[in-house]
Amino acid sequence: MTTQCVTDNAVVDGWNGAEALRHVVARNLAGEQTGVYSVCCSHPLVIEAAVDQALADGTFLLIEATANQVNQFGGYTGMTPSNFAAHVFAIAAARGMARDRIILGGDHLGPVCWTGEPAEAALTKAEALVAAFAAAGFQKLHLDCSMPCADDPAQLGDEVVAARAVRLCAAAERSARHTFGTAGIVYVIGTEVPPPGGADERLSSVEVTPLPRARRTLDIHRDQFGRAGLSEAWQRVIAMVVQPGVEFDHSTVVDYRPEPAKDLKAFAERDSDGVAFEAHSTDYQRPHAFAQLVRDHFAILKVGPALTFALREALFALDRIESEMLPPDRRARLAEICEERMRAEPKYWQRFYEGDVQELALLRHFSLSDRIRYYWPDPAICAASEALLENLSGRDIPLGLLGQYMPLELAQVRGGTLAPDPTALVKAHIRAALAPYAAACSPEHG
Secondary structure, eight states: OOOEEEETTEEEESOOHHHHHHHHHHHHHTTOSOOEEEEEOOOHHHHHHHHHHHHHHTOOEEEEEETTTBOTTOTTTTBOHHHHHHHHHHHHHHTTOOGGGEEEEEEEESGGGGTTSOHHHHHHHHHHHHHHHHHTTOOEEEEOOOSOOTTSOSSOOHHHHHHHHHHHHHHHHHHHHHHHSSOOOEEEEOSOOOOTTSOSSOOSOOOOOOHHHHHHHHHHHHHHHHHTTOHHHHTTEEEEEOOOSOEEOSSOEEOOOTGGGHHHHHHHHHTSTTOEEEEOOOTTOOHHHHHHHHHTTEEEEEEOHHHHHHHHHHHHHHHHHHHHHSOGGGOOOHHHHHHHHHHHSGGGTTTTOOSOHHHHHHHHHHOTTOGGGGGTTSHHHHHHHHHHHHHHTTOOOOHHHHHHHOHHHHHHHHTTSSOOOHHHHHHHHHHHHHHHHHHHHOGGGO
16 A cells, blocks of 8 residues: 655655654654644544645644444444545545545444453454454554453453454454555554543543553553564554543543653653554643643544534534524524434433433533534434535625624634635634644644
């Protein structure tokens, strides 16, 4: 898979995407203020916004799919890994970005979707999962075997987690070699893995991974990779998931503080065997925190719900604008339809949200965990989203009305840098959430 790579995160000829990531990590560990953000989302408008951001910055773009979102059975998006790859590449091509500037990653790849089954059955499916991602050309895989299965104890030991990760790595290596004749995938490991999409419980603080635990995780994985004959693959382990002290729940954000993570920073600089850190749940951090995380060797910053939250904000703002401009019988009624569909199919939010009728209604739409994101593929919601954008396309939205619901975008419209087109307004709002990540990872482009 010949692609392009980066120096200073700018695209140049000659390297592939996995090598690009290894290069960025090496520079970060050498003390440079450089990193990479990972967009964990499948929504077309979010991907378009991310592509536009990367094109504006002249950088490559890392896009990842989680195991519950995309898997060999379709996930909640209905897409297999090969479907997702084609989906991303088609969007990028339509925006004018070359395929070889996209790096695809798989996030939380393991038995997460099958924890209700015995471990052996779940791991067999997880092996097929990583094999499908590898065969589809994904170049970065996060091996996450931290969750117990039906016949496991409540807490898995590091040795068990590492052994299972090694088993999945072997499956990915076999699949890549069978498909492409070589295996150049880069891997992320780690047992300190926060729940995908944020915490379920209310938070006031989060414990930073203690240094001895991080060291033990790295040592055990290195040893088990070697015992399994995967020493060469170990050289392609670029990052480890640890808890830097950042998290969010339905209504709270725990902000990053560098001081509690200073031991991890020193460990990365001196003793980590060239392995940096990957930070999950960085959504909703304040802009300066991203630069601090990158400086402290969290070279990979994951973002997902913050981008779909921005998508929802923008679409609901347009829904309000539509209600002011169109008669009731011509409105798309997006917000109403979202509420109808979420109440009719509560499986993605019901066990996560608690409260009375009013509190549940607020959480369904406005929770920072953004479980509404699971509903964007719903056919009725898709149709309403498209109708909303079509209803406002070509219409002159009064500046006063635009400023009422989309003040950030009004400033850009008035400055001549943004067209007052509804789709452009939505993507601009998403990019506003993504821009601090881009600035922190490539400050020369910020």
